[in-house]
Amino acid sequence: MIKRIVMAQKPSIPKGTRDFSPEQMAQRNYIFDTIKDVFRSFGYSQIETPAMENLSTLLGKYGDEGDKLLFRVLNSGDPFDKVDLGAYRNEDGTYRSGTLSAALCEKGLRYDLTVPFARFVVQHQSELAFPFKRYQIQPVWRADRPQKGRYREFYQCDVDAIGSNSQMLELELVQMVEAVFKKLDINVLLKINNRKVLTGLAEVCGFPDKVVDITVAIDKLDKIGLEAVEEEMISKGLTKEAVAVLEPVLQLSGSTSEKIAAMRVVLAASETGLKGLDELEELFGFIAAAGVECPVEIDLSLARGLNYYTGAIFEVKALDWQIGSICGGGRYDNLTGIFGLPGMSGVGISFGADRIFDVLAGLGKFPEGLSTSTTLLFANMDTASAAYVLPLAAKLREKGVSVEVYPDSGKLKKQFDYAAKKNIPFISICGSTEAEQGTVNIKNLATGDQKAFPRGSMADIVAFLQ
């Protein structure tokens, strides 16, 4: 037996994970509550799925790199006695980690909310109303190397609709993005691309397998200019003729409809590309009809999720704060196919809570008073005064006021310090005089205003505390 070491040093948490203090929770809840209110106003309902999924559900869904980043949960019981560990050994003495861990671990922590959502839809399909519109706000876990802004546990905040091809659902995502960031008072630019258009571009220039190279090159247009982009395309194996075909697309300008019109010429020979333009055109028609005011533009360089998105691709940038995208998503035509339910098209978007937090903090846009949890602190002079204020505190709570009675009598300085540390704006000190007179005096700690009330005049007290 290894001797159990009694812990003496300060405890810590696993790297890449975080505790959230009351102040941080208040700020995070402000973001989540704002987002939830918007989701609900569009008829999206909340679901939750378990933190642990069967590894068979998770493996192979995120690429080889993703499989390595899954946190695996050791089978309970005595898992090692059920497995011949030696059989998993290579000749050089190392172990075949993947297969050995598969033998020892049946479960893994969820890596995102999309695969569990697909699993949920297939498993519960008979109970759901389609199109099924759901949101889900839960932590996910990735065994990534932790660094600034990258955590091993972080919340995702996803909204998806599944079971319809209609661009009305893309519109709803656009509208929800607009509403969320309007409420949070963050100026954003919403960029839209379409996977079918990218496919079309690769087709018409004769290099259908170069979608990623073409998109990555286009992405550098702002930074390195037209000529360098064309050179990069050629370095990736495209011909001069192919680049010439794409050139009009690299020089798009004007309104969204002018851009779409210009692309129609380039993509005339690609059925897929034209379908993508039809989708974009329909979506921008809906956006105009619905009166969306937030800036929305086509951006052909958006390369998010090229492996799984099949239609629209979305990305949201904060305009007044330098940070990566704070929101992203797209349409996937066959999300549930892997779980045996083909032909379900869905579209969704994920709000990046941690980055939105950073933007709000950076711009100083968290509302004031978020971390004020208590409105009034009754000081505790002695047992008799505590007995006098307890029913008052109870009545104020019934009126919706958040009230504390300091639990220990003793130095008032300590009680004032407590109020200051908790940002409690009002304090009441009732001693024997107040008890005799049946009064309550309350002090506004910010202004110094102090007032005495008859203890029965709850309405006046509540008004003073507002």
Place this chain on the structure above:
Amino acid sequence: MIKRIVMAQKPSIPKGTRDFSPEQMAQRNYIFDTIKDVFRSFGYSQIETPAMENLSTLLGKYGDEGDKLLFRVLNSGDPFDKVDLGAYRNEDGTYRSGTLSAALCEKGLRYDLTVPFARFVVQHQSELAFPFKRYQIQPVWRADRPQKGRYREFYQCDVDAIGSNSQMLELELVQMVEAVFKKLDINVLLKINNRKVLTGLAEVCGFPDKVVDITVAIDKLDKIGLEAVEEEMISKGLTKEAVAVLEPVLQLSGSTSEKIAAMRVVLAASETGLKGLDELEELFGFIAAAGVECPVEIDLSLARGLNYYTGAIFEVKALDWQIGSICGGGRYDNLTGIFGLPGMSGVGISFGADRIFDVLAGLGKFPEGLSTSTTLLFANMDTASAAYVLPLAAKLREKGVSVEVYPDSGKLKKQFDYAAKKNIPFISICGSTEAEQGTVNIKNLATGDQKAFPRGSMADIVAFLQ
């Protein structure tokens, strides 16, 4: 390489875990929101801690049985190549599971919220205002055998105050229990015991190491009667004289103060016992002063947490529904000592969300309309009608109404079915006639009432939807 099997059968989730549907989420959120509102009105603030803790934080805190029930997370990277697996093998070929899993797993899933809370307080002590009053609502994981009402993942809902010995904090727990169940409309009985009183009873009868046996025997009083309880005590090794000392306690009756007075006689020789009675007396004094109306009684048979509680012990029973306790807690004098911060007394209580759910469902006490997420569905006749209703939907959402526009035009029957399945109470069908006339007609699907409004009269429309 083992061939990866493409999944064809219906996917599932690990046993003992659950998905929560939109309806269940609405019901669960009703419980959590009610509880949170009460916690906040007493000045308790929310924190969150990571799902994974270092195993060194968790091990040894829940007894040997608890250690076995911890879910362990396999180290990432190639953990097997860093460990000489053979060195953990016994002569009989089995492995020393505990030490081997310790070598392969540094992290575990949190087993409860109390130990992470203690770890949090020690780690962040310099940032906190003491007494630190926090609540925490997060899932916990236990590798228990799943059965009806017992899950491997379930939410705990804990409220604790740490850093004061005052019985005022016990009072706050009593008041919060009262407020939560009043709001949830569940009649409850709150039972209180005190660990020091139990210690005193064992002391005065001369068997200080028989606390658990005595308490367990007392617990059977209602079921088996006085004589059988006394027999059981004797079978556990108590003498007749010892039982005679305890007899007055087994026949307690009258008011709380009469019970306390009777116990003072029995416990006269035990300093600890008298201290416990002082605490009970002070707490019941505060309960009376604060005007608590919910029934609260002393119950010496409460044996919850005898290994760690040092003062008050709480348990809440639903009066109108047969189920175990729906809430429980107590005071622990040295919660943070194990993490190197001695002398911090705390007291807390945990609300059993799953059982409260069962009580509300059993008694039919969930409020109506919880699962109604959308108020109004605009039917989708064609693209022109969609364009007509989109700005209307946007304006109604701005007024706080939850509105959907059905994404696909097509059969109205399908759209009505969707409204029915989602419990959407109002539907609006606007075709070319309405668009020409600039009107909106809305039908109340429950009553059949139908009314047409000019499309500008938002206030009237909002009123009709209420």
